[in-house]
Amino acid sequence: EDQVTQSPEALRLQEGESSSLNCSYTVSGLRGLFWYRQDPGKGPEFLFTLYSAGEEKEKERLKATLTKKESFLHITAPKPEDSATYLCAVLSGGSEKLVFGKGTKLTVNP
Amino acid sequence: DAGITQSPRHKVTETGTPVTLRCHQTENHRYMYWYRQDPGHGLRLIHYSYGVKDTDKGEVSDGYSVSRSKTEDFLLTLESATSSQTSVYFCAISDLLRAGLSYEQYFGPGTRLTVT
Numbered sequence: 220e221d222q223v224t225q226s227p228e229a230l231r232l233q234e235g236e237s238s239s240l241n242c243s244y245t246v247s248g249l250r251g252l253f254w255y256r257q258d259p260g261k262g263p264e265f266l267f268t269l270y271s272a273g274e275e276k277e278k279e280r281l282k283a284t285l286t287k288k289e290s291f292l293h294i295t296a297p298k299p300e301d302s303a304t305y306l307c308a309v310l311s312g313g314s315e316k317l318v319f320g321k322g323t324k325l326t327v328n329p
Numbered sequence: 330d331a332g333i334t335q336s337p338r339h340k341v342t343e344t345g346t347p348v349t350l351r352c353h354q355t356e357n358h359r360y361m362y363w364y365r366q367d368p369g370h371g372l373r374l375i376h377y378s379y380g381v382k383d384t385d386k387g388e389v390s391d392g393y394s395v396s397r398s399k400t401e402d403f404l405l406t407l408e409s410a411t412s413s414q415t416s417v418y419f420c421a422i423s424d425l426l427r428a429g430l431s432y433e434q435y436f437g438p439g440t441r442l443t444v445t
Contacts, residue, residue: 308372315377
């Protein structure tokens, strides 16, 4: 059974304090790993797809990386507007269904 | 934002009544999904559709049915609502970006359903 575990559950940072969120996964044949951002009261917003170990993608202050067992979402010099819940999901071979982790709630204080 | 709307956005209903939620897309995407999101559980797939009149179950499909008679519309019906179905419901769409690899899902704004 495909599983996704995100840590920590919640993270508080000061503005400018860089950190990383973790997404560990077990899946039979990874087809893709996805990162989403979700603001309160809204639907998840797509950020990145990673397909193979060693791949990296960047968007503004966010950088996602992928290994064979986990993915990291690195946040460099965060701003208060980066506060949100970040969700990780995986798609395995032979499946059309994403499996989501429970998310990491990030709060960035000014 | 992807062209996805959900209706209604909020609904309060009584136990035992049928409820239908609607998802409408303007992207002509093949796949459509219904999820529920609850504290402590994250997003869980209820049903999905891979084409008109083609649907399949997700991990929490009991008590729910779906229908897709047009590419743009995907309906979720709670046949007899229960308090355990109080949740936030999200619709998502996707399409193949590269054949044989993977595809992103894009989410609607959600429907908050309360069953009293």
